[in-house]
Amino acid sequence: MSNHITTQKLCNWFIQRANENGTPLNPVKLNHLVILADWWHLHRNGIRLINETAEAWPQGPVLPSIYHEYKDQAPWGTIEHPSRRQPPLEPETDAI
Template sequence: MANVRYVAEYFLSLSEERTPLAITPLKLQKLLYYAQAFSLRDRDGALFSEAIEAWKHGPVVPKIYRLYKNYGYFTIPHQDFINEDPFTGETKLNDDEIETINEVWEQFGHLDGKFLEELTHQEDPWLFADINDEIEIEDILEYFTN
């Protein structure tokens, strides 16, 4: 299972500042949500273990929110991603995890955070969760497999 921080860093490595492919904190949260959903649907398992909560502006991984909240509504700078941990030499993301993230990027990477927020607000997992409560993984799986 991937470390959610590595998933976020990989998404940021795909971003292009000052283009529709730029990533704000809002957009990053929605990309993480869809990556989790696609992994549940296509890989029969979660991409990462951290909870996703139903916040006012849509699904949020609080750990990642805290890391990037200082950017507010502004673009998070592009980051290079090296898939090998410099200390352990271990691979950060396996091929299946990268494939899932790339699929989400191909489908949603060109959309802005507000559009993605509106999209998630029309989907059952966020709609039926209480605000600030965890969105149950089973609800995400059920919605995206039907």
């Protein structure tokens, strides 16, 4: 079974939820949330949730697509808007 959820789609989902709840979300926290969601899904279902594998960087595990998307932003600065390059998850067709 192939996985159709892109890393950026999942990022957008987390960003939208954070904005709805008034919870600040920064690129570092977003990276960790996406990695944890992927690992949890792998453990629970035996398949990866996203189409990307974390790399071992000196600072810890990093998803390169998240780094490149938000590298111009301060690592601890709040993300206010989802990426315009990838639409958010559609509740009717996509599942987390």
